[in-house]
Amino acid sequence: MEQTVTPISEVGEFGLIERMKDALGESQDEDLLAGPGDDAAVYRAGKGRAHVATTDALIDGVHFSPDMMPLTYLGSKAVSINVSDVAAMNAVPRYALVTLGLPDNAYVETVEELYAGVRQAAEAYGLTVVGGDTTAAHRLTISVTIIGEAEERDVVYRGGAEPGDRLCVTGDLGGAYAGLKVLMEQREALEQKGSDYAPDLDPHRYVIQRQLAPTARLKTVQDWAERGVRPNALIDISDGLASEVHHICEQSDCGALVYEEMLPFNEETRQVAERNDDEPEHYAFYGGEDYELLFALPEAELDRLEAGGLTVIGECREAGDGVRRTTPSGEQRKLEAKGFEHFGA
Numbered sequence: 001m002e003q004t005v006t007p008i009s010e011v012g013e014f015g016l017i018e019r020m021k022d023a024l025g026e027s028q029d030e031d032l033l034a035g036p037g038d039d040a041a042v043y044r045a046g047k048g049r050a051h052v053a054t055t056d057a058l059i060d061g062v063h064f065s066p067d068m069m070p071l072t073y074l075g076s077k078a079v080s081i082n083v084s085d086v087a088a089m090n091a092v093p094r095y096a097l098v099t100l101g102l103p104d105n106a107y108v109e110t111v112e113e114l115y116a117g118v119r120q121a122a123e124a125y126g127l128t129v130v131g132g133d134t135t136a137a138h139r140l141t142i143s144v145t146i147i148g149e150a151e152e153r154d155v156v157y158r159g160g161a162e163p164g165d166r167l168c169v170t171g172d173l174g175g176a177y178a179g180l181k182v183l184m185e186q187r188e189a190l191e192q193k194g195s196d197y198a199p200d201l202d203p204h205r206y207v208i209q210r211q212l213a214p215t216a217r218l219k220t221v222q223d224w225a226e227r228g229v230r231p232n233a234l235i236d237i238s239d240g241l242a243s244e245v246h247h248i249c250e251q252s253d254c255g256a257l258v259y260e261e262m263l264p265f266n267e268e269t270r271q272v273a274e275r276n277d278d279e280p281e282h283y284a285f286y287g288g289e290d291y292e293l294l295f296a297l298p299e300a301e302l303d304r305l306e307a308g309g310l311t312v313i314g315e316c317r318e319a320g321d322g323v324r325r326t327t328p329s330g331e332q333r334k335l336e337a338k339g340f341e342h343f344g345a
Helices: 010-025 071-087 108-125 177-195 200-213 217-226 243-250 267-275 280-286 299-302
Strands: 033-034 041-046 050-060 092-102 128-136 143-150 166-169 233-236 255-259 293-297 310-319 323-326 332-334
Touching: 033 092, 050 071, 071 092, 071 108, 071 143, 071 217, 071 323, 092 108, 092 217, 108 128, 166 243, 177 200, 177 267, 177 280, 200 267, 217 299, 233 243, 243 255, 243 280, 243 293, 243 310, 267 280, 293 299
Parallel strands: 092 128, 255 323
Antiparallel strands: 033 041, 041 050, 050 143, 092 143, 166 293, 166 310, 233 293, 255 310, 323 332
16 A cells, blocks of 8 residues: 655645644643743743743755855854744743754864854853754754743743734844845856956845844843833744734734834835835745744833834734734735745745
């Protein structure tokens, strides 16, 4: 009898995660507070404390291209994107493990450059690298695991948003995708014009930095703690705003309305979009890798946050309202749950 197999592209990343969860079965560990399905796993660590654990990998040819990503930046980014997951649980990072997959053409200096970036990020976020693993691989791969901590009562999950809450974001959106567009344009020009071509990256330094060296919003979480603010729901924007809004709504059993005209953009992002005949809103909704925080907060709590530290981009609604967006003209449209797809067809 022929065995039936299912291509991963048919179920996608999140469908695959559901299959993996089914294969594992339900955990009976009473100390496990959150398993697969949030930005990080959460488990009790005694005396009202909780640990959060997250891991992420960056692979040559999938997440980065060596000719566009300096190795020091790669090491820093690998740490930052995991710290962003810890911040998205309203926690702070403590310890990190780093695993390297090294191809035959890697050198000692390759590892030294990577680890210079790892060290820079670790020092910036106040965490300690305590070990890891090194192995041969067909492609350069760096995987980071971070353990963070928080008071159990302070941990914030994707679920918890309520109708009437305001949807807010930190920083600006779409910059990382704009930076990627610039880098790809410059690489194509270099291939066409040869080694004599000198790319002019000065007009796009901000968006390139957003792509190559994102900053996790850990200081925002620390500021919330000082002000006694705890969002009802929280997630980081790694796969695009549209995808993350859907995650919050699914976990919170609510709907949402996002106001397009309120999305925050840096001027460089707008310039790149305009030059490519794109809408900057598309970069924000579907570009990904901004690593800003998206959170739901009761309107009465907004005054407790620092002015300029957030932008209100929408509101949570009843589940039956679905997830929608308003155009500047006032028209409401369905907000598609699209974003970066790891296992596209």
